[in-house]
Amino acid sequence: xxxxxxxxxxxxxxxxxxxxxxxxxxxxxxxxxxxxxxxxxxxxxxxxxxxxxxxxxxxxxxxxxxxxxxxxxxxxxxxxxxxxxxxxxxxxxxxxxxxxxxxxxxxxxxxxxxxxxxxxxxxxxxxxxxxxxxxxxxxxxxxxxxxxxxxxxxxxxxxxxxxxxxxxxxxxxxxxxxxxxxxxxxxxxxxxxxxxxxxxxxxxxxxxxxxxxxxxxxxxxxxxxxxxxxxxxxxxxxxxxxxxxxxxxxxxxxxxxxxxxxxxxxxxxxxxxxxxxxxxxxxxxxxxxxxxxxxxxxxxxxxxxxxxxxxxxxxxxxxxxxxxxxxxxxxxxxxxxxxxxxxxxxxxxxxxxxxxxxxxxxxxxxxxxxxxxxxxxxxxxxxxxxxxxxxxxxxxxxxxxxxxxxxxxxxxxxxxxxxxxxxxxxxxxxxxxxxxxxxxxxxxxxxxxxxxxxxxxxxxxxxxxxxxxxxxxxxxxxxxxxxxxxxxxxx
Amino acid sequence: xxxxxxxxxxxxxxxxxxxxxxxxxxxxxxxxxxxxxxxxxxxxxxxxxxxxxxxxxxxxxxxxxxxxxxxxxxxxxxxxxxxxxxxxxxxxxxxxxxxxxxxxxxxxxxxxxxxxxxxxxxxxxxxxxxxxxxxxxxxxxxxxxxxxxxxxxxxxxxxxxxxxxxxxxxxxxxxxxxxxxxxxxxxxxxxxxxxxxxxxxxxxxxxxxxxxxxxxxxxxxxxxxxxxxxxxxxxxxxxxxxxxxxxxxxxxxxxxxxxxxxxxxxxxxxxxxxxxxxxxxxxxxxxxxxxxxxxxxxxxxxxxxxxxxxxxxxxxxxxxxxxxxxxxxxxxxxxxxxxxxxxxxxxxxxxxxxxxxxxxxxxxxxxxxxxxxxxxxxxxxxxxxxxxxxxxxxxxxxxxxxxxxxxxxxxxxxxxxxxxxxxxxxxxxxxxxxxxxxxxxxxxxxxxxxxxxxxxxxxxxxxxxxxxxxxxxxxxxxxxxxxxxxxxxxx
Numbered sequence: 001x002x003x004x005x006x007x008x009x010x011x012x013x014x015x016x017x018x019x020x021x022x023x024x025x026x027x028x029x030x031x032x033x034x035x036x037x038x039x040x041x042x043x044x045x046x047x048x049x050x051x052x053x054x055x056x057x058x059x060x061x062x063x064x065x066x067x068x069x070x071x072x073x074x075x076x077x078x079x080x081x082x083x084x085x086x087x088x089x090x091x092x093x094x095x096x097x098x099x100x101x102x103x104x105x106x107x108x109x110x111x112x113x114x115x116x117x118x119x120x121x122x123x124x125x126x127x128x129x130x131x132x133x134x135x136x137x138x139x140x141x142x143x144x145x146x147x148x149x150x151x152x153x154x155x156x157x158x159x160x161x162x163x164x165x166x167x168x169x170x171x172x173x174x175x176x177x178x179x180x181x182x183x184x185x186x187x188x189x190x191x192x193x194x195x196x197x198x199x200x201x202x203x204x205x206x207x208x209x210x211x212x213x214x215x216x217x218x219x220x221x222x223x224x225x226x227x228x229x230x231x232x233x234x235x236x237x238x239x240x241x242x243x244x245x246x247x248x249x250x251x252x253x254x255x256x257x258x259x260x261x262x263x264x265x266x267x268x269x270x271x272x273x274x275x276x277x278x279x280x281x282x283x284x285x286x287x288x289x290x291x292x293x294x295x296x297x298x299x300x301x302x303x304x305x306x307x308x309x310x311x312x313x314x315x316x317x318x319x320x321x322x323x324x325x326x327x328x329x330x331x332x333x334x335x336x337x338x339x340x341x342x343x344x345x346x347x348x349x350x351x352x353x354x355x356x357x358x359x360x361x362x363x364x365x366x367x368x369x370x371x372x373x374x375x376x377x378x379x380x381x382x383x384x385x386x387x388x389x390x391x392x393x394x395x396x397x398x399x400x401x402x403x404x405x406x407x408x409x410x411x412x413x414x415x416x417x418x419x420x421x422x423x424x425x426x427x428x429x430x431x432x433x434x435x436x437x438x439x440x441x442x443x444x445x446x447x448x449x450x451x452x453x454x455x456x457x458x459x460x461x462x463x464x465x466x467x468x469x470x471x472x473x474x475x476x477x478x479x480x481x482x483x484x485x486x487x488x489x490x491x
Numbered sequence: 492x493x494x495x496x497x498x499x500x501x502x503x504x505x506x507x508x509x510x511x512x513x514x515x516x517x518x519x520x521x522x523x524x525x526x527x528x529x530x531x532x533x534x535x536x537x538x539x540x541x542x543x544x545x546x547x548x549x550x551x552x553x554x555x556x557x558x559x560x561x562x563x564x565x566x567x568x569x570x571x572x573x574x575x576x577x578x579x580x581x582x583x584x585x586x587x588x589x590x591x592x593x594x595x596x597x598x599x600x601x602x603x604x605x606x607x608x609x610x611x612x613x614x615x616x617x618x619x620x621x622x623x624x625x626x627x628x629x630x631x632x633x634x635x636x637x638x639x640x641x642x643x644x645x646x647x648x649x650x651x652x653x654x655x656x657x658x659x660x661x662x663x664x665x666x667x668x669x670x671x672x673x674x675x676x677x678x679x680x681x682x683x684x685x686x687x688x689x690x691x692x693x694x695x696x697x698x699x700x701x702x703x704x705x706x707x708x709x710x711x712x713x714x715x716x717x718x719x720x721x722x723x724x725x726x727x728x729x730x731x732x733x734x735x736x737x738x739x740x741x742x743x744x745x746x747x748x749x750x751x752x753x754x755x756x757x758x759x760x761x762x763x764x765x766x767x768x769x770x771x772x773x774x775x776x777x778x779x780x781x782x783x784x785x786x787x788x789x790x791x792x793x794x795x796x797x798x799x800x801x802x803x804x805x806x807x808x809x810x811x812x813x814x815x816x817x818x819x820x821x822x823x824x825x826x827x828x829x830x831x832x833x834x835x836x837x838x839x840x841x842x843x844x845x846x847x848x849x850x851x852x853x854x855x856x857x858x859x860x861x862x863x864x865x866x867x868x869x870x871x872x873x874x875x876x877x878x879x880x881x882x883x884x885x886x887x888x889x890x891x892x893x894x895x896x897x898x899x900x901x902x903x904x905x906x907x908x909x910x911x912x913x914x915x916x917x918x919x920x921x922x923x924x925x926x927x928x929x930x931x932x933x934x935x936x937x938x939x940x941x942x943x944x945x946x947x948x949x950x951x952x953x954x955x956x957x958x959x960x961x962x963x964x965x966x967x968x969x970x971x972x973x974x975x976x977x978x979x980x981x982x
Contacts, residue, residue, distance in 0.1 A: 010548040012590030012838040015575050018542035020588055026538035027528075034525070037518075042894050044872040044901030044920075047517035051509035051621060052543075052607060053565070057501040074544070074575070076567040084506050084565070086577075097511055099503030106919045108904045116543060130542060141904040145883050149902070152891065287884035288891035347503040381535040392636050393778035400643065400779035403533050410535030411640070413599045413632040428597045429535075 017123025018130050028374050029365055032161050033114050033134060036359065039157045040112040040136050043149065048111045050093040052118075056083035058096040060346060074120045086118035090135040090358070091343075098139050099347035108140040114361070137356025139343060144277055147172075147311040147339060147355045148284035154315050154335055154357055155294045161364065162373035163317060168334075171298035172313045174278050175305050175338070177261055178203075180271010181246040184264065185239040198233040203247060203302045211244060218243055249299040254282045257297045277311060308338030313357065321370045331367050335359040379453070380430035382409040382485060385423075386416035387438040394442070398435060398481065405482055407489065426452060433488055435481065447481050449474045451488050508614025509621050519865050520856055523652050524605050524625060527850065530648045531603040531627050534640065539602045541584040543609075547574035549587040551837060565611045577609035581626040581849070582834075589630050590838035599631040605852070628847025630834060635768050638663075638802040638830060638846045639775035645806050645826055645848055646785045652855065653864035654808060659825075662789035663804045665769050666796050666829070668752055669694075671762010672737040675755065676730040689724040694738060694793045702735060709734055740790040745773045748788045768802060799829030804848065812861045822858050826850040870944070871921035873900040873976060876914075877907035878929040885933070889926060889972065896973055898980065917943060924979055926972065938972050940965045942979050 014020055021029075037047065056075055075085035087093050090113050098109065114134040123129055136153065138146040151170050158168045182188060187196050202209075202217035209217070216222035218240040221232035235243065242264055249260045258279050265271025278297050285295050304312045317331035337357030344352045368374045384399045386392065395411045402409035410429070412422045426434045436448040455472035476484045505511055512520075528538065547566055566576035578584050581604050589600065605625040614620055627644065629637040642661050649659045673679060678686050693700075693708035700708070707713035709731040712723035726734065733755055740751045749770050756762025769788050776786050795803045808822035828848030835843045859865045875890045877883065886902045893900035901920070903913045917925045927939040946963035967975045 009838060009840065010551065011546070012549065012587050012835070013546065014542050014587075014591070015544055015546050015573075018544050020542060020592070021538075021540040022592075023537040023539075026540045027532070030525075030528075030538075034521075037521075041518070042897065042899050044899060046514040047512075047521075048514075049512040049517045051505050051511060053506055053509050053609070053621065055502070055504065055506050058503065060501065074567060076565060082506075096503050096505075100505070101511070101513075106916055110901070118544070130544065138904060143883070143904050145887060145902060146904050148887065149890075149904075156894075284884050284887045287888045289888070290891075344503070347500060349500065392634070393775050396636060396639065396775045397778040397780070400781075403647075404780075406533065408533050408535060410601070411636060413629065413634050413637050413640075425597060 015129075017121075017128055019128055024378070028369075029132070029361065032365055032368065032374075033132075033361070035160050036134060036157050037112065037114065039153060039160050043110070043153045043156075045110040045112040045136050045153075048094070048097065048113045049115065050087070050090075050097050050113065052087055052116070053084050054087055054093060054096060056085045058347075059085055059087070059092050072120055074118050088119050089117050090115075090133050091137070091340075091356070094135075094137055094139070094356075095343045095347065098352070099344040102344075102348075108138055108146070110136070110138045112136040132361035134359040134361050135356055137354055139354040140352055142341075142353040144280040144311070145284055147277075147313070148281045148288070150337065150355060150357050151281070151295050151313050152285060152288055152290050154313070154359075155290060157359070158315060158334075162368055165294065167319045167371075168294075168315060168317050170295040170313055170315050171301045172278065172281060172295065172311060173297070173299050173301040173305065174274040174311050175308050176270050176274025176277065176310055177265060177299065178246060178274075178305055180265030180268035180274055181242055183268040183271060184266070185235060185242045187233070187235075187239075188268075195233040195235075198231065199235075199243060200306045202233070203243070204306065206247060206300070206302055211248075214247075215240055215244060247300050247302065250297070254292060254297045257299070258282070261299060274310070281311060303333070304336055304338050307340070309341045310339035311355065312336075312338035315359075317367050319371060321367075331370065333360070334364045334367055379432040380408070382407060382433045382435065382489075383422070383426040383429060383431045384409065384411045384435045385419070385426075386412050387419070387436060388442075389416050391437075391442070394437065398437070398447075401482055402485065405486070407482075407485060433485055435485075437478070441475075445478050446475050447478050449476060449481065449484050449488070454488075506620075508612075508619055510619055515869070519860075520623070520852065523856055523859065524623075524852070526651050527625060527648050528603065528605065530644060530651050534601070534644045534647075536601040536603040536627050536644075539585070539588065539604045540606065541578070541581075541588050541604065543577060543607070544575050545578055545584060545587060547576045549838075550576055550578070550583050563611055565609050579610050580608050581606075581624050582628070582847070585626075585628060585630070585847075586834050586838065589843070590835040593835075593839075599629055599637065601627070601629045603627040623852035625850040625852050626847055628845055630845040631843055633832075633844040635771040635802070636775055638768075638804070639772045639779070641828065641846060641848050642772070642786050642804050643776060643779055643781050645804070645850075646781060648850070649806060649825075653859055656785065658810045658862075659785075659806055659808050661786040661804055661806050662792045663769065663772060663786065663802060664788070664790050664792040664796065665765040665802050666799050667761050667765025667768065667801060668756060668790065669737060669765075669796055671756030671759035671765055672733055674759040674762060675757070676726060676733045678724070678726075678730075679759075686724040686726075689722065690726075690734060691797045693724070694734070695797065697738060697791070697793055702739075705738075706731055706735060738791050738793065741788070745783060745788045748790070749773070752790060765801070772802060794824070795827055795829050798831070800832045801830035802846065803827075803829035806850075808858050810862060822861065824851070825855045825858060870923040871899070873898060873924045873926065873980075874913070874917040874920060874922045875900065875902045875926045876910070876917075877903050878910070878927060879933075880907050882928075882933070885928065889928070889938075892973055893976060896977070898973075898976060924976055926976075928969070932966075936969050937966050938969050940967060940972065940975050940979070945979075 073085040073088050075083050077083050116130050117133050118130050121129060151172060154170055159165060182196055199218060202214045206214050213222060217230060217232050218235045219232050221230055223229045245264050249257055251257045251260055258275060261275045265275060282297055301312060301314050303314060314333055315335040316333050319331060320328040321331050323329050335357055339355040341353045342351055343354040382402055384395045386395055399409045399411045412425060432453050434450040434452060441447055451472045458472055564576040564579050566574050568574050607621050608624050609621050642663060645661055650656060673687055690709060693705045697705050704713060708721060708723050709726045710723050712721055714720045736755050740748055742748045742751055749766060752766045756766060773788055792803060792805050794805060805824055806826040807824050810822060811819040812822050814820050826848055830846040832844045833842055834845040873893055875886045877886055890900045890902045903916060923944050925941040925943060932938055942963045949963055
């Protein structure tokens, strides 16, 4: 009798930081990703769907001084002692896949991938522990043509999903130019690592702190509103001018921008190499027909400069939306990427150059919704109501007829006793049309067709008089049901 | 100096039981799933993409007497002590989602879902620990119209992905009829649980043991080839006849099959209810135009009879393929499902009836490939070769022109020094065409277009004489490049 204690009922709840997606949230994302995949495919990129689970060793997230993987990943131990984990991005798996299959893959290898990744982080508002990534990378070439191609592809992709030309811009910058700037500013030596770090972090905060704030961090340091003091890089006025000048080097044309950058890095080999790379990319894009209305050299792109080793690129949507407080602001970045040159070194010891872009799937989807590029929630299915439960076969035949004509349609499958519930159901389904065939209609060979969209509109706006003149319910011969439904759906 | 020991290089390997999918393996599956989703959508089913991660509590896989979840799932413990796990199927998450969101969801709720699930099992040949499932379920109705609809939808789906009518059949059976048969065979009582279990397991082995083997298990028991003895259910001859008769009850027409089943369960209420359900489904499908060339009542469908509570259905592909030993055999089952009536009871205490189907994604894809329903590997991209690395902009312009015309194309991004490597690359990419523009061609305003498909064919079959007469390389003016490429691709 010790076993009679009942287990309490489990809670029906998504784990914290995870979400379920319903209906159009799923299908709209899928449609957008399919359009992206089409462009990537046309550019010669091959699909890759790697395992969602990796060894912790391959992910490189194992800290040798603790007995379990660190907090960034969801990990568990296998019976044989190995630790496995869910991928946290698409780049670490690409490195593993490329190292594992490099003899079978074409070289260079262009691949795209789209799917969920998982992050073991504290969930917050709008911050999920599972979300989509959509990446395209070219592995195995140092050619600037690879970077140029990805920028062109990104422009084509944005237009393919519905962002009009003029509503976006791809900006390109280069880490090597920044390195040259650092060198000119006297921050080149081994012993200047700390200062370079401060400079990198400072320019990464340009958006938030403004140029005065960044300048303070380049110099003596900065006290924030709370009174906390952040140490600066200790640059003199002239040195700081060079760094600030870098971010501010954008001119009216690419050629002018390049000329300005060349001035700034004058005397630094790496800096001049970086400017040369920017020039090369600009020439390639120009030849391919991608002018500055789509892709520009813009040294104010600082995001990713710390991580990448050469060209860095970012796609920004330039149209305005309203923020939470109703103020207009630019939509902002929806994709970013750049060149990184040690992709598989951890595995093979070889340096393999690579460049790639990641689209912020949820942000791009939000942009399409914010601007009406995704049509407002389309209508639900036509609902065939059940007036007589003995005649379900008749209703099933109606719904089959509609479906075979390609029309989304359902027969009501709940308890048909209360007809009001059926109309409430149709309402919840956002149905455009309800079809009714009672015994009387059956006898006379007709059906009633309720135009629910028109009905709702009339109920909202019309006077009683108008209402009488504009019926939203029609009686048609059964044989004309399909034609009438088509007519109503065509609007 | 204690820290200089180098960490060994990590192995670049997919974890055991997991796989990576490349190129057309990814896109063909995605295309098939998109076609399936289209049919499901037309039937009024809504997409659902639930979190891949569930609480172990919600999955119901937590064994209270051990300190970690059992072996079937991949699970890990959160810092707050909760256990999370990867979903192992789509039904447990549906139950959780329905219980959690039932006030917002339409009732009945038709939903479909497609995505990976994870099983913590010993991997074996062809047995993966991550694989795709594709489910459609109708929750919240006991109406047989829901079951009939799913069978019709399954037929439409198979045809939509490319299985011709006549090459598949959907078979329907009913657990209640089996229960009636058990009752007639004297196995109805509380004390007969063990015998009923033996009968269920025996009929589940019909395929493998044949009817003699099953009959032995229904009676005294069975000795297998190894000499091991399995206890039987101890049924007498007449009782065993009833059970065997059930599996063998299929007649030429649905009406005859139903009549035969009615004889077998005569006197059992539950059995007669089951026969009534089959009759109802048959009538509904008939009214909707789904005749026995597509959907049949077939009591030999035994898979799932143990799990489901009412109708059980299975889609079988009836065309022949060759097995590993070259012998012809029917392709077999690609989808199955049925009615289960306690979906959310664990969460809410309420019984909520549901019925649903699961398509074996990998099996259906294999079927489409086995029968050539998916076109043989299509060609790779057109490859623009690089004869002069200084003129990359020219090649980029060519490739941009091709892509803008919707043609899949690449410029070679590897080291262009060795031209042979470029042709090897084109071969590895399965390219239909290579384009060549050296300095000489540039000067004369022409390009060389190599038809690689034709070239390969000629190299394979033609004599030297023929080879001379059928050139596979053409020189065309640069301005006619696109037109010539189009002409070759059009075949």
